[in-house]
Amino acid sequence: MSQSxxxxxxxxxxxxxxxxxxxxxxxxxxxxxxxxxxxxxLGLLVREDGxxxxxxxRGLAVSRVAVGEMIDRLERDGWVIRRAxxxxxxxxxxxxxxxAWERMPALRRRAQEFxxxxxxxxxxxxxxxxKSTLETLHARLSAMETAPAHDLEEDPC
Numbered sequence: 001m002s003q004s005x006x007x008x009x010x011x012x013x014x015x016x017x018x019x020x021x022x023x024x025x026x027x028x029x030x031x032x033x034x035x036x037x038x039x040x041x042l043g044l045l046v047r048e049d050g051x052x053x054x055x056x057x058r059g060l061a062v063s064r065v066a067v068g069e070m071i072d073r074l075e076r077d078g079w080v081i082r083r084a085x086x087x088x089x090x091x092x093x094x095x096x097x098x099x100a101w102e103r104m105p106a107l108r109r110r111a112q113e114f115x116x117x118x119x120x121x122x123x124x125x126x127x128x129x130x131k132s133t134l135e136t137l138h139a140r141l142s143a144m145e146t147a148p149a150h151d152l153e154e155d156p157c
Contacts, residue, residue: 021118022036023036024114025039025111025114026039028110029107029110032103032107033077035070037060037062037070038073038074038079039107040060041056041059041060041067041070041071041074042074042079042080042096042100042104044059044060045080045094045095045096049095049096050093050094050095051094052085052091052093052094053068053071053091053092053094056071056094078097078100079096079097079099079100080094080095080096080097080100081094081095081097082094082095
């Protein structure tokens, strides 16, 4: 197999693994009334509570409208509260509720159990090599200039 074909197959496989992992994890957290995207929003808030809706939208790579609807559901279900931004009357800041903070350790354990199932049977060296390779790809992709889609000669992934 040529290097070009190997890269193409690996790129498709990487996308498929990511899609499958999200689908399976979404199914795992559905019993808590969460989607995978809302679970990831909660994770972003654990890292930095009080983000604006716009910052959450960027972090999740979704539209502001989509994140607004997600925040509506999370607020209705008692996960988050919105507070007006003191510095910008047009913006809302999103905070985890005390109840959400109490539930986070259990959700974190579920995520760790899911990850353990995904990586079962792989030794530490294999996982470290995979992590290193993904870090290299991440750095390269982060450093790339964004080209308009019509300028791409072929689908990169």
